[in-house]
Every structure is written in C-alpha cells, then in structure tokens.
Amino acid sequence: MSDLFYAKLGWWLFIVSAMLFGWSALRAGDWVAATGAGAFFVANISFMIPIYRAGERRRDAHHET
Numbered sequence: 001m002s003d004l005f006y007a008k009l010g011w012w013l014f015i016v017s018a019m020l021f022g023w024s025a026l027r028a029g030d031w032v033a034a035t036g037a038g039a040f041f042v043a044n045i046s047f048m049i050p051i052y053r054a055g056e057r058r059r060d061a062h063h064e065t
Contacts, residue, residue, distance in 0.1 A: 011047060014040075014044045015041065015048075022041065025037055
C-alpha cells in the first residue's frame, strides 16, 4: 500500500475520533468540549482537501494525455 493510502487512512481516523469526542461531549453536556471537537473535525477536513484535490489533478492530467 502506498504512503498516500496511509495518509488518507490517518486523516479519516482523525475524523472518526473527532466525531466520537464530539458525541461524548454532547452526551456529557459539555458544550466547550463539543465546540472543540467540532473545530477539530473542521480542521481535519481542511487538511484533507489538498490531498484529494491533488489526486483529482493527477487523474485529470492522466486522462488528457
């Protein structure tokens, strides 16, 4: 498996952990922790965007040739 696969897997695991932390915080009624989990979730998504966009650019370049 490629390094890119493991990078994507790591980011997806961060996404899952952010959702679980958020769920736990909401169940506990801790809105500060829930807000932090939401920010963590959004930050992880923002880090994933360039990885997926780079893959689209490589795929588009491959189809143009």
